[in-house]
């Protein structure tokens with residue numbers, strides 16, 4: 001009898017707690033419906049795609065061909081205006097900014113833009129705004145990349161891993177790009193001789209166990225060059241893992257071809273980190289690209305950049321990270337935007353980032369929670385920042401704050 005009433009009491013308490021948790025979930029569930037995702041906007045995408053194809057007099061087959069997409073990147077105001085209605089002022093501004101900073105948008109990424117909303121997060125990432133020219137305070141090279149360059153195309157800031165910059169080409173020139181300095185006026189891949197020198201450096205330094213191929217966008221390399229580079233890296237016994245940094249799953253998913261995947265599959269383990277910044281970018285096309293990469297044995301992660309008016313609210317970040325998990329892309333980092341000249345209008349307050357981290361932890365899957373990072377200036381490295389959960393710590397106890405704000409005394413002996 002006593003046992004039964006204890007069980008009953010426990011069940012009642014559990015139900016009460018479950019109800020409390022349900023009430024915590026409901027407000028976001030209601031707000032979530034208003035946050036657009038690539039999947040929800042599928043019909044709009046198909047319409048835009050067909051409209052762009054008609055304008056270019058091209059076929060669906062062209063659309064699926066990444067070379068066609070690259071050849072037809074929109075870099076000309078007149079063509080842009082045919083595809084996306086712009087105010088006279090917006091058009092003037094694009095022309096003006098274009099004289100200082102180049103712009104290029106893949107037809108695919110353009111098709112995700114909302115033609116009726118100048119604050120559309122896709123437009124903000126792809127279309128130049130006059131603010132780029134009004135920012136006179138930022139630095140060209142806040143990361144001091146020029147000083148962490150021990151060999152051609154190599155950036156080394158950490159004990160056991162490094163970056164090879166293989167190209168300055170990208171499918172689109174993101175307006176918030178943190179590497180603007182390198183994304184010059186002309187597209188160029190590093191030469192074989194330069195890459196060879198980078199490989200020589202890696203071969204000569206046995207502590208390097210993790211090599212990150214990036215740019216620009218590493219998947220702008222031809223299959224041939226990429227194949228050669230991966231094969232070379234694979235042949236270095238101390239290189240345990242290879243990583244590729246690329247935004248093509250977001251801006252040019254057709255780059256993920258069967259041929260590319262058959263190359264990647266030959267050189268495991270390969271980790272690819274990409275940069276989805278908004279749930280609208282998580283489309284059926286992006287999923288197809290992710291599925292193919294995963295079938296090739298690649299492990300996928302996401303490095304979002306926290307951008308003002310694009311993704312600087314908890315709701316959008318929760319939705320982004322949940323959408324990414326659905327397509328098997330694991331949120332890895334959220335970067336606080338560095339102060340690169342021409343990007344000041346994208347930089348949120350650090351408090352925004354902290355608030356987002358606070359609203360993720362506990363409220364949603366741990367898998368949906370990336371690490372929030374500030375890149376220390378001068379190439380001093382990625383520095384994690386997070387809300388304070390450890391309030392004090394001494395020999396006797398730790399004082400902790402839980403995700404719900406309960407204060408806990410936890411023994412430390």
Ligand SMILES: *Cc1c(COP(=O)(O)O)cnc(C)c1O
Nearest residue numbers: 155156157158161162163212382
């Ligand atoms: C970001 C970065 C890496 C990789 O850092 P992880 O924290 O291991 O992802 C490596 N080298 C350089 C120079 C970097 O900027």
Ligand code: SF4
Nearest residue numbers: 170173174177216247
């Ligand atoms: S893909 Fe990356 S490197 Fe290229 S423009 Fe965008 S943010 Fe910059």
